Amino acid sequence: EVQLVESGGGLVQPGRSLRLSCAASGFTFDDYAMHWVRQAPGKGLEWVSGISWNSGSIGYADSVKGRFTISRDNAKNSLYLQMNSLRAEDTALYYCAKEYSSSSAWSFDYWGQGTLVTVSS
Amino acid sequence: SSELTQDPAVSVALGQTVRITCQGDSLRSYYASWYQQKPGQAPVLVIYGKNNRPSGIPDRFSGSSSGNTASLTITGAQAEDEADYYCNSRDSSGNHLEVVFGGGTKLTVL
Numbered sequence: 001e002v003q004l005v006e007s008g009g010g011l012v013q014p015g016r017s018l019r020l021s022c023a024a025s026g027f028t029f030d031d032y033a034m035h036w037v038r039q040a041p042g043k044g045l046e047w048v049s050g051i052s053w054n055s056g057s058i059g060y061a062d063s064v065k066g067r068f069t070i071s072r073d074n075a076k077n078s079l080y081l082q083m084n085s086l087r088a089e090d091t092a093l094y095y096c097a098k099e100y101s102s103s104s105a106w107s108f109d110y111w112g113q114g115t116l117v118t119v120s121s
Numbered sequence: 122s123s124e125l126t127q128d129p130a131v132s133v134a135l136g137q138t139v140r141i142t143c144q145g146d147s148l149r150s151y152y153a154s155w156y157q158q159k160p161g162q163a164p165v166l167v168i169y170g171k172n173n174r175p176s177g178i179p180d181r182f183s184g185s186s187s188g189n190t191a192s193l194t195i196t197g198a199q200a201e202d203e204a205d206y207y208c209n210s211r212d213s214s215g216n217h218l219e220v221v222f223g224g225g226t227k228l229t230v231l
Contacts, residue, residue, distance in 0.1 A: 033218060044225040045156075045164065045207050050218040059218035062122060095163060105170025106211060107154035111163040 002026040002110045004096045009115030012086055020115055022079040022096030027110075030054070030074035033099040035108060036081050038092035038117075046092075049081065050099070064090075086119045093117075123147040123212045125223035132229040133198045141193045141226045143208035151210040153191035155184060158205045158225075167206075168193055195228075203230040 008020040022034070035050040049060045049070040058070055069082040079096055093116050097108040125145035133139035143153050152171060156164035166175050168184035181196045191210075195202055206226045212219035 035218075035220065037222075044205075045158075045209075045222045047209070047220040047222055050220060052218060057216060057218050059216050059220075061219075100169070102170075105152065105173055107166050107169035108156070108164075108209070109166050109169070109175065111165070113163050 002098065004098065004110055004112035006094060006096050006112045006115035009094065009117045011118045011120065013121050014087060014119055016086055017082070017084045018086060018117060020081040020083065020094055020096075020117070022112060024077045024079065024096075024098070027098070029072075029077040033057075033101065034072060034079045035097045035099060036070060036079075037095045037097050037108070037111075038090075039095070039114075040089075040092040043092075048094070051079070083117070086117075088119050091117060091119045122219065123214050123221045125153075125208055125210065125221050127206075127208060127223040127226045129224065130227045130229070132231055133195070134231050135200060136197055138194065138196045139198055139228065141195075141206050141228065143191045143193075143223045144189055145210070145221065145223075146189055147210045147213040147221055148186065148189050148191050150213040152186060153184070153208040153210050155182075155191075155193045156207045156209070157202075158207065159203075164207060198228075198230050200230050203228055 036048040093114040095114045096112040098110040100109040155168040158164040172184045208223040
């Protein structure tokens with residue numbers, strides 16, 4: 001059974017940092033790209049960042065570029081999101097999602113339950 | 122980056138058919154994926170690729186695509202289908218890892 005378990009969320013002051021983790025199990029972690037997606041309270045889904053299986057390719061949303069850094073440790077089956085210079089608008093539930101990709105299809109086929117980040121003084 | 126546009130809200134009578142649409146330039150290059158999200162729960166993949174359903178998703182859910190528009194159709198909507206639905210795809214304007222989501226459609230089953 002595929003499991004994605006996020007951790008590391010919490011209450012943090014504006015301008016401070018936080019590191020999120022996602023522990024993966026039930027699949028061959030280093031075969032797949034992984035992503036972070038967030039959802040502000042009462043709002044829609046927003047893609048944050050993605051990383052290829054070998055960390056060779058990385059992408060960020062414009063809203064977090066230069067402040068957030070995605071990384072992964074395939075030996076530990078773990079995905080990370082280092083969030084610096086946090087702003088009130090970064091307040092959201094942060095989901096870890098596994099990418100499925102083939103020659104004919106693509107999707108986020110598994111999602112974690114999310115970890116809540118609240119940026120407030 | 123690209124954008125995907127969805128109608129904010131759609132309603133359907135119990136047992137009837139409803140189509141939820143998603144428009145954007147990236148859909149000319151990539152299929153959309155569709156996700157169902159119920160209150161307090163993580164999103165669940167319901168349709169991906171040309172018209173593929175993950176295991177466990179009822180066959181009343183189907184997908185289609187034409188030009189820059191993707192559609193999710195629920196044939197014979199049930200009360201449990203009331204949820205928010207989101208589309209996403211790869212972003213055709215950036216690197217292959219960049220992704221775009223639609224704003225979501227709130228489906229009400231009457």
